[in-house]
Amino acid sequence: MAQTAVLEGVQGKSNLSFVLNKPFDVSFEEKPLPAPPGPYDVILAINYTGICGSDVHYWVHGAIGSFVLKAPMVLGHESAGTVVSLGSAVKSLKLGDKVALEPGTPCRHCEPCLSGHYNLCNEMRFAATPPFDGTLAGFYLAPEDFCYKLPEHVSLQEGALIEPLAVAVHIVKQAAITPGQSVVVMGAGPVGLLCCAVAKCYGASKIVSVDIQPSRLEFAASYTSTHTFMPARVSAEENAANLIKECGLGEGADAVIDASGAEPSIQTSIHVVRRGGHYVQGGMGKSDITFPIMAFCAKEITARGSFRYGSGDYKLAVELVATGKIDVKALITGTVKFEEAEEAFKAVKEGKGIKVLIAGPNEK
Template identity: 60%
Template sequence: MESISNKKTNPSLVLEKLQSLKFQNRPIPELQSPYDALVAVKFTGICGSDVHYWQRGSIGPFIVKQPLVLGHESSGIVTQIGSKVLSLQIGDRVALEPGVPCRRCTLCKAGTYNLCPEIAFAATPPYDGTLAKYYSLPEDLCYKLPDTVSLEEGALVEPLSVAVHLVRQGAVNPRSSVVVFGAGPVGLLCCAVARAFGAPKVIAVDIQPGRLEFARGFAATGTFLPAAGSDSSENAETLRQENALGLGADVVIDASGAEASIHTGIHVLRPGGTYVQGGMGRDEVRFPITAACTKELNVRGSFRYASGDYQLAIELIASGKVRAMELITAVVKFEDAERAFEDVKAGKGIKTLIAGVEDSK
């Protein structure tokens, strides 16, 4: 990778082409509106979608056709504000919500701006992401962090907001038994949010024993390792029995995208239960539709986050109800970003952060 030492430009980590990352010194973003702010990015988490674009070049309809700056899980410090910005000051520490909706369509006006067809989301083709020295956003998408919340934790507000939205989609409450499939960062955070919402029983499911061990110490009240060679119905029955779920779980959240998890999740639900799909695997999978129909399940999708999710995520960290810092297993220098991507691809650790350009010196 080339040098990133030029202080007068905007060093950025760019997916130049499939499986090829490089540093580029790009122009510092100019404020496009008097309501915008410029932020010096301090920490950025590596998301599975970043790795997916790097390795495969597309996710569903989103295809990388030109060089793309990666990253969307970021925090930073405000360095410039537009003339009409009222809620921010230079020097404020902020978490960045990396999607700018149109604000005019029916979906935006309903508060479901995550579904806006015109949303410009960071590191989703063709929009550049936040793995750069500077990034600009409208002021209302820059959330001030309380003094008790670190900038490292601020970078985890984005994946935590995904988990908040998933748990909200499941209408989890203090009477809910919840099963979460996938003990990666989002799945683990779903466990924590479900507990914060009062769920007394939260079971984490994964095929990696080490992740299950972490899940139990982090937020899950129980864990389940699917038996190799057993079908989804058998695993669902064992999961019910081992965790005293009676007729089944009230809510299932899938954060894995694996077809086997989807099947087991549908079968482990009680009649009238709620299934929430958040993990994205293959574009199309087989689905146990008869079980979903005969049990009259509520089946819901979940995509990113919407109105109120980001602020609630910050409050959950600030209150100590979600111990987000425990997920961070590595913080690497900006110059070492490619190695960090390799480590995440290899499944090392839980959440890796890349420090901002200034922090890496």
């Protein structure tokens, strides 16, 4: 039965894939079709994939920290697709279902997995993280329980943005935001903007978006931010003082989220957060930075890192979109054909637009 579904679902279709060979060297290759699914697996026809900053980083540098490209790898991990094949034991999905794909599969047996923190699994198989291929392909094999069915009124394009929204959900959970609090988000890229949107859902009454690009701040103001701030070429302490004054933050923000990874933003963040407040590092940048440790200690700040997403984050992200609490469509700058993927990567690298989607190779 599963074998028949595979043949019916992929017959005559392309598994054209966007492959990174080395920095700035990509190619389109027709890959073998996925093997028949295991009992609890499904095969998805990938409809749309968003370009993430990490994809661009691999394309430019060939590595992120200890994850180093050593062999050609298919890029992409922000995807939505349609179920075209089912394993024999799959019960929650059926052929033709639209799903948002959570692109990492943990081991399910280690202590982090068993304690509900599977994003910290040391054996995680994450799409487009060396050595594992990503989702910029015609088809992708995934576990049933990491595919989230989209309601009929939620489009596949919106489904591709569930991944960055789940990242934002996890970050905001780490920030422990409660109703009436003030939140400052450093960086107005897709994740930063979505952090602002999630913070609003959690009841934040003052949401400040910080960026160095006027166009992104303009968008943030029209999206969910109550205030915006553009840093000047001054010290972190001075920028922090100006931000606090201009945005009426009193002694500082209840929570500060860095979604940029930029050293000046991180330094400014520590000076912006109030005494006893929360700070979350969501953006990734240089491995080592100069950090204002005296201010950090004197304020007794609670600081947390944030890595991808964990239990319940994808489910909540789908619900926030399905109920209309967060509009992810507004972030979509445009959609390009699969064959134009490299040009789309170049545009994202140059900071053009907010979120660019790449249609799957079988989307016509």
